[in-house]
Amino acid sequence: EADIYQTPRYLVIGTGKKITLECSQTMGHDKMYWYQQDPGMELHLIHYSYGVNSTEKGDLSSESTVSRIRTEHFPLTLESARPSHTSQYLCASSEGYEQFFGPGTRLTVL
């Protein structure tokens, strides 16, 4: 079944740790996105990709980085996590206008 997956679903870590949030999709979509969702539920685009080896920064400045080595995989990395990074991170993919979202990763940095 075609789908989009995110792991882990929940992550609690200490300040200064390096973390990678995984996102994979089995739909063969070229375009993928990372959103940060604040406690008020508003969504902010932080990264997107048009395809393999393509990455762009989104509307909201983020200290995270992304890579796109394979079509199906779009991981997000924080080199040194801080409490200000505490948030919900949503990954999505699209082919055309509709975006398909993963279940999200809720990150808490202590």
Add this chain to the structure above:
Amino acid sequence: GNSVTQMEGPVTLSEEAFLTINCTYTATGYPSLFWYVQYPGEGLQLLLKATKADDKGSNKGFEATYRKETTSFHLEKGSVQVSDSAVYFCALSDPFANQAGTALIFGKGTTLSVSS
């Protein structure tokens, strides 16, 4: 620039009440319009969409009509259920806005709480 404005929540209703969540937009070109729903602890799911003026999107009893003259895409449901409690996002996609052409612009979301 392109933008979406939703009514602020939370919206609190009793079961079987009528629901309206207002959404207006500003866009260049001819956007497609969407409503997404986010249930607690989950990602967003597409609820309905409309790709041109006067189109009506519908799904699970929800409806929204693309009104170009009022630049609106209000979400309605005749009789809400407790299971409809969620956050609802209005969004637009303008095919001429950027190179990708498929980045969505979301409203801030409206939380709906339905009690029995």
